[in-house]
Amino acid sequence: MNTGTQATDHTLVLGGIRSGKTALAETVATAWDRVTYVATATAGDDEMAARIDRHRAGRPGHWGLIEEPLHLGEVLQAQARSTHPPGLLIDCMSLWVSNLMFAGEEVFAAERARFLNSLANYPGPVAIVSNEVGLGTIGMDPLTRRFADELGWLNQALAARCHRVVLSLAGLPQILKGSGF
Template sequence: MTQDGSRAPRLTLVLGGARSGKSAYAERLIEALPPPWLYVATAEAWDDEMRARIAQHRARRPAGWETREAPRDLAGVLAGPATGRPVLVDCLTLWLTNVLLAEVDLAAETAALIEACARHPGPLVLVSNEVGLGIVPDNALARRFRDEAGRLHQRLAALADRVVLTVAGLPLVVKGD
């Protein structure tokens, strides 16, 4: 239940381009629910610029958020003890990058993630970059990333109760309320 008494969707997928406002919007969705809130971060701080981005995300969140790092074992975190607390995962495309670069069985990792999302008691908000609206990338790894992200988004959108596309900070509901 949200703080205004309405029922929250069990699974929400929030998509958008870079700097579209998707993370801030997803955080507001979770913060409309009673705490405690869990933020599952998939980013790895490989350089100063990424460390600054992570710090900016942390600074934006008020007290009441617990953060867990899951650059690779996202399914494991989501399949953990089912408390029913609101969970935000940010972001799936960073997780996908980590899995692709680790050169592990992507199909098995994706299947485990989909299963964990399907079983998660919710509410669960997943954030991901929509990367299929641009030009065709010029190298095989980038094309594979774009294709795998598109397939992952399609599978999660089919599973989701609500899908939102953010554009210029505005949420556009594609599926659900």
């Protein structure tokens, strides 16, 4: 049981597609006494539904689950109000940014700000999964370029707020900020 967790026990795990970033975040979460998995994905097609099912099947059965495609700040605030806030594993920022972009500008700005503020005040441990977009090519269309810009800016804001930042390469953790893994 981890009783010495501080509010600064926040980890950002970055990586490319199929880099092992979720598995590394899950490894971080196994050290916590209580875990709630916060999923941002929605099943828009059969292939995505199968991906979601594989993720669910691979997680420990005693972990809690909250599925929330937009209102992550609200989730953090609600969980923080409990007498013993759980560790939160949030997967993933790239899907969340995509969901926010399609929700409209007002929702995007308000939810991004609320999430970052709520994260700064969350009293329990948090592991956040996000795709690193800074290693690829520049998108050919305005929507793709905006997505890469927004996710890159969000990753920078999260890295500034997290005490540990890890880059997953082929499932191997590369510590960018903080220590240990």
